[in-house]
Amino acid sequence: MPDTASAQVPTLSLADQARDPAAFAQAFGRSFQRFGFAIVADHGVPQDLIGRAWQQTEALFALPEEEKRAYHVPGAGGARGYTPFKTEIAKDAKHVDLKEFWHVGRELPEGHRFAGDMPGNIWPDRPEGFRDTFVDLFAAFDRAGDRLLSAIALYLGLDEHWFDPAVKDGNSVLRLLHYPPIPADAEGVRAGAHEDINLITLLLGAEEAGLELLDRDSGEWLAIKPPEGAMVVNVGDMLQRLTNHVLPSTTHRVVNPPVERRGHSRYSMPFFLHPAPDFLIETLPGCVSAENPDRYPTPITAHDYLHERLVEIGLIKK
Template sequence: MGEVDPAFIQDPEHRPRISFTEAKGIPLIDLSPIAKTLHPSSDEVSAVVREIGNACEEWGFFQVINHGVPLEMRQRIEDVSRKFFAQSLEEKRKVRRNEKEVYGYYDSEHTKNVRDWKEVFDFTIEEPTIIPASHEPDDKEVTEWTNQWPDYPLELREACQEYAQEMVKLAYKLMELVALSLGLPGDKFHGFFKDQTSFMRLNHYPPCPSPHLALGVGRHKDVGALTILAQDDVGGLEVKRKTDGEWIRVNPTADAYIINVGDIIQVWSNDKYESVDHRVVVNSKRERFSIPFFFYPAHYTMVKPLEELTNDQMPAKYRAYSWGKFVTTRKQSNFRKLNVENLQIYHFRIPE
């Protein structure tokens, strides 16, 4: 997967530590009480809402079981993912992403971020996805992002599309719980995702000969609303604990999904819920597979603290920003150097 950047090896902030704390603290939440009803007056549902709120506030991460996603559907997409990545590099690069085709295959040898020891296949949920044509503030033009699908495995496209719809349903369910935990109506966030820009990624982390010198994914925060992650039994995800800054390993739980709050929810909640740092460590002997779903709103969404959660005593902590321009800037910066810094939500923070 390419040589590790020597500067990276010498960077203690990004280099993985040899020891870590096992993730006994990351909440595991049973969603079975909401299978039939999401009425907040139900004691069982109220308990789930409290668990979600506590997890979002204290960790920014949690796992869910009894989530309603058919196991056979998850198994199918995991199987086709393994088949796709087992192909030769030449075959996979036939659907390699580029500035025009922003979704598809890429590996760490052909990205600026040589620190990431992995290869991926990305696809958008809404096809086409409507997005601003450029990052320039005054440019009102929009463009369409579409998927590239490989010839093999034949069933990959269907498996991905079917599974994606299950992720969308679960994401809406989780957003309802998040809304209720903030004291908002359950459907408060639904309108933001009417023309969603969400996408999904198939991840493959090959065995790394020097796992103490590299990361599968470096330390980062997710820019969207929610991320829903399926990981195999190899594991490797680590979360930076808010209380003391220690890296906590998220051990695999059979059939569970790992959920984390993204930057958009941090802004919407006016910092009540925080997007937290996480990373992926690699394994010297075993390959690892994972499938994250990134829940993104419509491109025309102006992301800002919700009026219901701000007042004179708790004023808005962020200026509004255009999600479409934000995500376009991020995508375009993957392929060429732009005349703007790679955006982060702290660029929109209002000084106290």
């Protein structure tokens, strides 16, 4: 069976943004408009921090099942803490995903106005140093995400700081993902075909391959193979809705490995960058034209949109 063709997603350097913000914004935006994805090197997330996070992610998921499940909050939509294996399902999929995960959210001060919408983090007793590592990693992703949103704003003809108030204290989530070894006859795939909910996703890659995007032009599944150390970034449905599909949220999946690799775990760390719960997702006027009429005349808050989608993927029950 031949290998899946690779997507020709360009690799961009975030270091170029400081030298020429407009040129970086054009290159980044064009990649988003063509693929819904971009690959970003020199993203500024410290490599030693990333290395520590990988080690602690593996240690976390190696804990006994009973210990991990003590950090699961039934009915909370997986917002924080642990979500067990075979819980989440892609919209319209027949089989649940073959994965378990842990969510870290924003640390809010006591009495914050979003405390009712953004629950506090759940921290495990072990591995040691887990909290410090992932608070730091969340902040590093946040900084990189702000820079990428600035480029998107410029590409859309907006002020470079347009997204700043939208994502200040945003409901972003850092997901630690473990795809355990699977049998050759496993039903379903590691992550079924889906689109992300948020504005943009920043993904630190996995040693094990499997990430594929659905190319809109050809209808083919294409493998995404970023260079070592680079970050995969993709459009989420909130940004697609905000831009009236000028920037499309591309369907993607994580396929099962070849039989000879099914005894190996796969780990990844996506950062789902969300706006604040009260942000109104309202079509940008510059993204509406005679050729592209407004698909979403009725605005919706980020909080309500997120709730709708969590119901669809089985994390919240109706």
